[in-house]
Amino acid sequence: MVLRFAGFELDQPRAELRGPEGAAIKLRPKTFEMLRLLASNAGRVISKQELMEAVWPNVHVGEDNLFQCIREIRTALGDDRRELIKVVSGRGYLFAAEVSVESAGATRSAVTEPSAEPTGIAPVVSAQEAARSTESPRPLGWRRPAVAAAVGLFAIVGLAVAAPTLRPDFIFKRTPPTIAVAPIVDTSNEDAGASIAAGVTDRLTDGFAKIENIRVIAPRPGAMLGVQTVSSTTQADFMLQGELHRSQQSWSLRARIIKTATGEVQSVATASVDLNEGDAQLRQTRLAARTGDPLARHLNALLEAGALPAGNSKVAVEQATAAINQTNRERFATAQTMLEKSLASEPDNADLQVALAGLQLRGIMMSWYDPAETAAAESNTRSLLERALRSKPRHIPVLEAYCRFLTATNEFAEGLVACARTLSFNPWNGSALYNIGLAQIRLGRFEDALATFKQADRFDTPEVSRWTWLLGAGWASMLLGHNDDAVSWLERSIAITPASGRPLMALAVAYQRVGRANEASATMAKAMEMRPGSTRLNVELPRRNASPAYLEPSDLIYRAMVELGLPER
Secondary structure, three states: OEEEEOOEEEEOOOOEEEOOOOOEEOOOHHHHHHHHHHHHOOOOEEOHHHHHHHHOOOEEEOHHHHHHHHHHHHHHHOOOOOOOEEEEOOOEEEEOOOOEEEOOOOOOOOOOOOOOOOOOOOOOOOHHHHHHHHOOOOOHHHHHHHHHHHHHHHHHHHHHHHHHHOOHHHHOOOOOOEEEEOOOEEOOOOHHHHHHHHHHHHHHHHHHHOOOOOEEEEOOOOOOOOOOOOHHHOOOOEEEEEEEEEOOOEEEEEEEEEEOOOOEEEEEEEEEEEOOOOOHHHHHHHHHHHHHHHHHHHHHHHHOOOOOOOHHHHHHHHHHHHHHHHOOHHHHHHHHHHHHHHHHHOOOOHHHHHHHHHHHHHHHHOOOOOHHHHHHHHHHHHHHHHHHHHHOOOOHHHHHHHHHHHHHOOOHHHHHHHHHHHHOOOOOOHHHHHHHHHHHHHOOOHHHHHHHHHHHHHHOOOHHHHHHHHHHHHHHHHHOOOHHHHHHHHHHHHHHOOOOOHHHHHHHHHHHHOOOHHHHHHHHHHHHHHOOOOOHHHHOOOOOOOOHHHHHHHHHHHHHHHHOOOOOO
16 A cells, blocks of 8 residues: 655555655665554554564664654654654654555555565465465455364364473473674765665664574664673673675675673674675665574574584585585485485484485485385485474474475475475575475466565575576566566576576577577577486476466476477477
């Protein structure tokens, strides 16, 4: 919806405030959210506490953060005389302007790429929601009581079954550890640097606040760094500090997590973005994501006792990881034997379970098992991952592996839930976002998938995997009929790596659709050189559990590949 007041427009789908002349007015995400909340409740006094809880959910912040947002809103609206936003002494704030509400357009997609940093991840709610993509709609009045009853029943049954094996801290919740996110220090002494530092601080705070097993404390703006000098961090278990630097070519950020009790540095992450890399919002997002991702992973390992492998198992896991990333068919059996022997001596080692499961999944996807062995390998992989989940249900590598396995084996609804679970411990996880996008595509939710791949591209973590979400965005664009966009996404992906040749086949179809016939034929020929023996049968993705909404447009793409020279069989 679009909210109109005092000549301004607050476009909620686009996360954009426009002035009387129609020009966009830049606001930080938190400032925009506070203005949206105030305008949506025009004529009602909203308390400070309500505003802070709505704008900073699960984050302890001081009133200085609230006052800063109010100042920024008044500046944006030119409300120097405080006629639009009024202070009601002892009660809170009142938005005094008359507000009209207008639809943003019946044809607008439910998920669009915002002009500023999105306030959340692409829509992933539950397996039930994902499954509804292939069901006929039912009246809401029928669905809600049934879902509520089912959820309640499953919760009761699940607790009854699991009670004998649950850890004590499941029933008697321990206080989660806290991390204080200090304001990033700008060393450039430039206005642009101050803005980037503030934006990165906001994004890191928001990201860590999404992590399920920690609580975030956000010190007041402008507080000095240091465990002893920021009063609100003395209660925290950990502290996140960082400095922003500017060189002739780039902005760089160095951030670290410190254990406040000892002052010991637990983890350090560095990131940089080119001065010309996208807009200011994108630079802030990528700096936050490229430091937040490794810090979240290491913090997760610290909080999960024994999460880091040691000794012989560490060597086996490192060698297996290299094998998974670089192995060929000849080395595959050797790597599998090595891991099986290590696991035989340490049968409860979750890291070895995950490494062997990852290797076997690679073998399934690359067709390195005989047809008779594939079903057994898939069953064994599932068993390994489920054992690892039971012992380390909050460990990121275990959650990542299970997310990837479910998507690769066409368990799309369950995969959405597992991948969303991964994001609840690392909201910048590019692998989880990529697999969510794949599942959304196969369920026929192309707009959602494109938004998810775009979010992964904004985070760009880990950078080595960026070709995957670029490929996903190209495939989703082609399914939507946005063929010019598809060409751009696919060319960017292939410029990083042509992978197995499949991306080139997709690009050949996109070229054909935009009228570049000669390039289409040459690209398909190059793909066949890279992947000799390819046919539609071994290139087309499995159809099991895929939505009819996906199968129809994807059939058109595969038929076009055949027309361009891909053999049927």
